[in-house]
Amino acid sequence: MAMAEPRKLRGHKATATCCIASRDRPGLVVTSGEDGCVCWFDLRCKDVQFTFDVGTEPVSSLCFKTGNEDILYASHGNEIKSFDVHMLSAGSWKPLESYSYNKDEVNQVVCNGRSSFLSSADDSGDVKIIDVGQKCLYKTLRAGHTSICSSVQFIPWRPWEVITGGLDAKLVLWDFSKGRSQKIIDFSSDNSGQCLNPAFVHSIAVPEMDMVDKLDKICAVARGDGIVDLINIESELSRKGASKGSSRNNVAKRVCLDYSVGGHKAAVSCVAFSQFQEKGRFLISGGNDKSVKIWDCVRCLDSDNNDNRDLLHLNIDLSKKVNWLCTNQSDSENLVVCDTTRVVKPPQSQPLFHLFLLLLLIATVSSSSPLDPKQFKALKILTTTKDPCSNHSSTTITCDDASPFRRILRPSPKFGPVAFSADAFGSKREPAKRCRSELLLRDEESQTLEPG
Numbered sequence: 001m002a003m004a005e006p007r008k009l010r011g012h013k014a015t016a017t018c019c020i021a022s023r024d025r026p027g028l029v030v031t032s033g034e035d036g037c038v039c040w041f042d043l044r045c046k047d048v049q050f051t052f053d054v055g056t057e058p059v060s061s062l063c064f065k066t067g068n069e070d071i072l073y074a075s076h077g078n079e080i081k082s083f084d085v086h087m088l089s090a091g092s093w094k095p096l097e098s099y100s101y102n103k104d105e106v107n108q109v110v111c112n113g114r115s116s117f118l119s120s121a122d123d124s125g126d127v128k129i130i131d132v133g134q135k136c137l138y139k140t141l142r143a144g145h146t147s148i149c150s151s152v153q154f155i156p157w158r159p160w161e162v163i164t165g166g167l168d169a170k171l172v173l174w175d176f177s178k179g180r181s182q183k184i185i186d187f188s189s190d191n192s193g194q195c196l197n198p199a200f201v202h203s204i205a206v207p208e209m210d211m212v213d214k215l216d217k218i219c220a221v222a223r224g225d226g227i228v229d230l231i232n233i234e235s236e237l238s239r240k241g242a243s244k245g246s247s248r249n250n251v252a253k254r255v256c257l258d259y260s261v262g263g264h265k266a267a268v269s270c271v272a273f274s275q276f277q278e279k280g281r282f283l284i285s286g287g288n289d290k291s292v293k294i295w296d297c298v299r300c301l302d303s304d305n306n307d308n309r310d311l312l313h314l315n316i317d318l319s320k321k322v323n324w325l326c327t328n329q330s331d332s333e334n335l336v337v338c339d340t341t342r343v344v345k346p347p348q349s350q351p352l353f354h355l356f357l358l359l360l361l362i363a364t365v366s367s368s369s370p371l372d373p374k375q376f377k378a379l380k381i382l383t384t385t386k387d388p389c390s391n392h393s394s395t396t397i398t399c400d401d402a403s404p405f406r407r408i409l410r411p412s413p414k415f416g417p418v419a420f421s422a423d424a425f426g427s428k429r430e431p432a433k434r435c436r437s438e439l440l441l442r443d444e445e446s447q448t449l450e451p452g
Contacts, residue, residue, distance in 0.1 A: 010047070010048070011031055011033070011037075011039035011041065011048045011051065012031065012033030012034075012035050012037055012039060013033070013035045013037070014033050014034040014035035014058070015033060015034040015058075015323070016031055016032070016033045016034075016323060016324070016338040016339070017032050017033055017034060017058060017059060017060055017061070017323060017324065017338070018031065018032045018059070018060065018061050018062050018323075018324050018338070019031045019032075019062075019324050019325070019326050019336050019337075019338045020062050020063060020064065020326055021275070021326045021327060021328035021336060022064065022069055022328070023064075023069070023275070023329070024069045025069065026328055026329050026330050027042055027043045027044055027328065027330065027333075028040070028041070028042060028043075029041045029043060029326070029328070029336050030062055030072065031062075031338065032054075032058075032059035032060070032061070032062050032074060033058070033059060034058035034059075035058075036053055036054055036055050036056050036057060036058060036059060036076060037051050037052065037053055037054065037059070038051065038052055038054055038059060038062065038072070038074055039051045040088075043328075043330075043333050050088065050089060052083075052088055052093045053093060054074050054076050054081060055076045055077065055079070055081075057076045057077040058076060059074050059075065059076045060075050060076060060105065060106055060107055060108070061074070061075045061106065061107065061108045061109045062074050062075075062109075063109055063110050063111050064111070065082075065111055065115050065132075066111045066112065066113055066114070066115045067115050068115065069085075070084060070085045070086060071083070071084060071085070071096070072085065072088075073109055073111065073118065074109075075106035075107075075108075075109045075120060076106075077105055077106070078100060078102040078103060078104055078105055078106060078122065079098060079099065079100045079102075079106070080098070080099045080100075080102075080106060080109050080118065080120055080130070081095040081097070081098050081099075082095055082096045082097045082098075083095055083096060084096055097135060099118070099120075099130050099137075101120075101128045101130060101137045101140075102120055102122040102124075102126065102128050103122065103124050103126065104122045104123035104124040104126075105122060105123045106120045106121070106122050107121050107122060107123065107148065107149065107150050107151070108120070108121050108150070108151050108152050110152055110153055110154060111132075111154075112154040112159070113154065113156050113159070113209070114159065115132065116131065116132055116133055117129055117130060117131060117132060117138065117154075117176075118130040118132055119152045119154060119162050119176075120152070121149035121150065121151060121152040121164055121166075122148075122149060123148045123149075124148075124149075125142070125144070125145035125146060125147060125148060125149045125166060125168075126140055126141065126142045126149065127140070127141035127142075127144070127149055127152055127162065127164055127174070127176075128140055128141075129141065129162075129176045138176070139176050139177075139179045140179070141162070141164070141174050141176060141179060141180075141181070143181075144164065144166075144170070144172040144174065144181045144184065145164065145166035145168050145170060145172065146166075146168045146170075147166055147167040147168040148166055148167040148168075149164050149165070149166045150165055150166055150167055150200070150201060150202055150203070151164065151165040151166075151201060151202065151203050151204045152164045152165075152204070153204045153205070153206045153219070154206070155173075155206055155219075155233065156206065156207075156208060156209045156212075157209065157212060157217055158233075160175055160176060160177040161173060161174060161175055161176065161182070162174050162176055163204055163206065163219060163233070164204075165201025165202070165203070165204050165221060166200070166201055167200045167201070167224075168188075168200075169186060169187040169188040169198055169199045169200055169201065169223075169224075170184055170185065170186050170187070170188075170201065171184070171185040171187070171201055171204070171221060171231070172184050172185075173233065173236065173237060182237060183236055183237055183239075185231070185236060187199035187201070187223060187225075187229075190225075190227075196225075197224040197225050197226070197266070197267050198224055198225065199223045199224055199225045199227070200223065200224035200267070201221055201222070201223060201224075202222045202223070202224060202267065202268060202269050202270065203221075203222035203268070203269065203270040203271050204219055204220070204221055204222070204271070205219065205220040205222075205271040205272050205273055205283070206218075206219045206220075207219075207273050207280050208273075208279070208280075210279060210280075211273060211279055211280030214278070214279075214280050214281070214298065215273075215280050215297060215298075215301060216232060216301065217232065217233050217234045218230055218231060218232050218233060218301070219231055219233055220271045220273070220283055220285075221271070222268035222269060222270055222271045222285060222287075223267070223268055224267040224268070225267070226258065226259060226263060226264040226265055226266055226267060226268060226287065226289070227256055227257065227258045227263065227264075227268070228256075228257040228258075228263060228264070228268055228271060228283070228285050228295070229254055229255070229256055229257070230254065230255035230257070230283075230297075230300060230301065231253070231254050232253045232254070235253040236253070255300050255301060257285075257295060257300065257311065260308075261308050261311050261312060262293070262311070262312035262315065263285075263293065263312075264285065264287040264288075264289050264291065264293065265287075265289045266287055266288040266289035267287060267288045268285050268286070268287045268288075269286055269287055269288060269321070269322050269323065269324070270285070270286050270322065270323075270324050270325050271283060271284065271285045271286075272284050272325055272326055272327055273297070273327075274294075274297075274327050274334075275327045275328055275329045275334070276327055276328065276329055276330060276331065276334040276335075277331070280297060281296065281297055281298055282294050282295060282296065282297055282313060283295040283297040283300070284325060284327060284335060286322030286323075286324070286325045286337060287321075287322055288321045288322070289321075290317065290318045290319060290320060290321055290322070291315060291316060291317050291318060291322075292315075292316040292318065292322060292325065292335070292337055293312060293314070293315050293316075294312070294313045294314040294315075294316070294335075295311055295312060295313060296310065296311060296312075296313045299311055318337070318339060320339045321339070322337055322338070322339060323338045323339060324337075324338045325337045325338065
């Protein structure tokens, strides 16, 4: 089926670093950038809902407070700040709390399932556990990594444990109640990767509790040598001592998604389990080879699938390296990919200026009718092509007052709501009213310049 012409969203003035999707408000995507800003997007709208400054340093990571997505955590430099969405929408940028326990730049911040702890991984290799209720440092996890700690995740079925990955090519399982490591997996001796890059751990994904019955107690690891590993955490913990990445004893309990099964040809930058359709069925990975790969996770973990057939469900080729990605629960517009490109755009009545374009690639992933990768274009967002409320091949994109977030976002005093209809075959959209985002998003094509 032909897809409608993608639409473009602009947000940041510098490289986009992270994106997260709301679970409570489908269609809400929050992004961060090296410009020190955070942008809020309603994917049913044409432009950014609002933007606020966190600080002068790049914002490296974002996460919602579990169970209360009105609270947002953002890391920049060695600091973590929390914000109330209601205050932000009212124009107040003052943070609720600020934590400066990390000695070096924070690479990722995450919140545990009970909303009681934050965990932050930094460039020094340390991991800080912050007690949100008591507003104090709970534990420092150190001596697990000898280099930058790039990623951290809580383990939902082990409420006092976290898993971290670093640029020392190590994956470390911690008991943070005791402040010590339980297991260290070293990928540095693993020679199965195709590219010459070391097996640095760039990203970790852990399934949510409602995915565990389907996927088992695993984690996905994005590696610098182009491999995505699926590792059974319980099996690893049952073994004593440190594990080597390619040890014979570990092969049976691990799934290695490499170039031989259609994997990445350069470093893998991020991984995420799908929130759409059957939650957790797909694993999505993005890499420096300018591609996004959607893996059938159920097939990957099927012990009867000895020939490794049909593990790769869909490959999406882009024109730029992938920085980060996330998924949402929608049946369409359910994959969000951050990328960066410098564009020149001459708005009316303003001088020519340069913008870094936040690239949000929204793809509809279907198990029955995979999308043609040629239909994907970098720097754009694919509009939905199906109306979930009727049998017609059309959809309505509504801004502002019709937004599901209208309770927390102020309507524009200058322009009213705007509605668009998009034909399934990409016919021209006709706005019902002018949109307040008209200044930055116009119908004419933009010129693309290569960075540098």
